[in-house]
Amino acid sequence: MVDRSEGFGERLLGVLLDRAHEMPPQLIAPLIAEEVARVGGRDVSILLQDYGQRVLVPLAGRRLFVGEPEPIGDSHAGTAFLYATPVEVPQADGVRMYLPLLDGSDQVGVMALTLDTVDDDDRRLLRRLAGLVADMLVTKHSYTDQFFQTRRREPMSVAAEIQWSLLPPVAMSTPQVAVAGILEPAYSVAGDSFDYALNDDILHVATIDAMGHGLDAATMATVAIGAYRHARRAEVGLSEIYAFMDRAIAGQFGPEHFVTAQMMRLNVATGHLQRVNAGHPAPLLIRNHQVVRQLESATTLPVGFGGDEPRLSEQTLQVGDRVLCFTDGLIEEHEAGGKQFGVEQLIAWVNRIEHAEKGVRAVVRSLSHALMEERGGTTSDDATLFLIEWRGGAADHLATLE
Numbered sequence: 001m002v003d004r005s006e007g008f009g010e011r012l013l014g015v016l017l018d019r020a021h022e023m024p025p026q027l028i029a030p031l032i033a034e035e036v037a038r039v040g041g042r043d044v045s046i047l048l049q050d051y052g053q054r055v056l057v058p059l060a061g062r063r064l065f066v067g068e069p070e071p072i073g074d075s076h077a078g079t080a081f082l083y084a085t086p087v088e089v090p091q092a093d094g095v096r097m098y099l100p101l102l103d104g105s106d107q108v109g110v111m112a113l114t115l116d117t118v119d120d121d122d123r124r125l126l127r128r129l130a131g132l133v134a135d136m137l138v139t140k141h142s143y144t145d146q147f148f149q150t151r152r153r154e155p156m157s158v159a160a161e162i163q164w165s166l167l168p169p170v171a172m173s174t175p176q177v178a179v180a181g182i183l184e185p186a187y188s189v190a191g192d193s194f195d196y197a198l199n200d201d202i203l204h205v206a207t208i209d210a211m212g213h214g215l216d217a218a219t220m221a222t223v224a225i226g227a228y229r230h231a232r233r234a235e236v237g238l239s240e241i242y243a244f245m246d247r248a249i250a251g252q253f254g255p256e257h258f259v260t261a262q263m264m265r266l267n268v269a270t271g272h273l274q275r276v277n278a279g280h281p282a283p284l285l286i287r288n289h290q291v292v293r294q295l296e297s298a299t300t301l302p303v304g305f306g307g308d309e310p311r312l313s314e315q316t317l318q319v320g321d322r323v324l325c326f327t328d329g330l331i332e333e334h335e336a337g338g339k340q341f342g343v344e345q346l347i348a349w350v351n352r353i354e355h356a357e358k359g360v361r362a363v364v365r366s367l368s369h370a371l372m373e374e375r376g377g378t379t380s381d382d383a384t385l386f387l388i389e390w391r392g393g394a395a396d397h398l399a400t401l402e
Contacts, residue, residue: 008125012035012039012129013125015035017132019031020135020136023140025144026062028136029062032046033062034063039115041097041114041126043065044065044111045064047110048137051152052187056070056071056077057069057153059147073366080099080100080110081100082362085100086126088118094116094117095118096114097114097118097126108138111129111133155187156187159189159190159214162215162218166193166221166222174268174391174395177266179205181364184383191218191220194325194386201270203264203388204265205266206261206263208221209260209382210259224259231244238263238310241263242278242307246304246307257304258303260279260302260303262278264388271318271319271392272315273316273323276313278310279299284323284350285322286323287322290351294343297313298310317390321389322389327383330346349367353370360389364385
């Protein structure tokens, strides 16, 4: 009999915490396998999401089971990953468990293992173990290339390397708000990017599209995101953020270069949304899984062109509303037959996928892949999708010990 009581679990998890500080990245895998073996588990796999958000790729490591990549859209591992919920699959030799690896609320990947039997003590302990494993992977990934290399399914351009290094986690979920974003093409994106931060009750969001392609666009996007973060952290308003970004791009690259951008501030306590649009398509307002309208507003000149002080657009969201931001690469791309894709087709696909998927991450991923396939599987321009869901909940109870 294996002791899986609360006290045993506390000691087991304590080993991870005690050793994590000096643990070199290559020893994470054998330590995880050892911990799982202590609770009677075997055939441990750590599966990480690839950059294109299509498959979960097994991490190589001593004592880890390395099988084939698991498709996110059609596998037990993919279900655990997309919906952040454990999945148990009965097998002839026991139960195969798939546990989401959550860093905060961003899914890092999935931990899979097999047990002879599963009870509530196992579920509680393994859920907590998966949480610690996710934290270790996130903490150690900056010290090694191993995790980056595992996630690559095809060669990556230098420009894309720069862009991915800029990004925040591609998804976040709290009781008040959820967000998810995706860049395409994942392995050669250059000028598109997004950024966000949740500061107290204010969610800050920016999507950008730097002109051009390749390293020039990636460099311009880097400056734009850096200027956005700098101004945002100075706690100035959206108009001042726009002006600061405008000066930074003009001063660094001259009057012939520009970045289109959209900046937002959402009060997650009230649903009040402010926007400044500097040349982007109008976002879509989604209510009850249906596009209600485009959020049209006055636009100002792209960043770098020295536009006047922009006019703020404001509206109050209803609980459950979603706002989909996207760059023009999504709608100006041509279908396989040569016709421009357009907003109407985008809306039709959003309505279809909103009813087929649940959760912002699953919607963004499915929408991006469906649109790519509809356009013949290729794209001549970068494109960004970023989805915000205002939930209107409260989070204070999470800071209260029961």
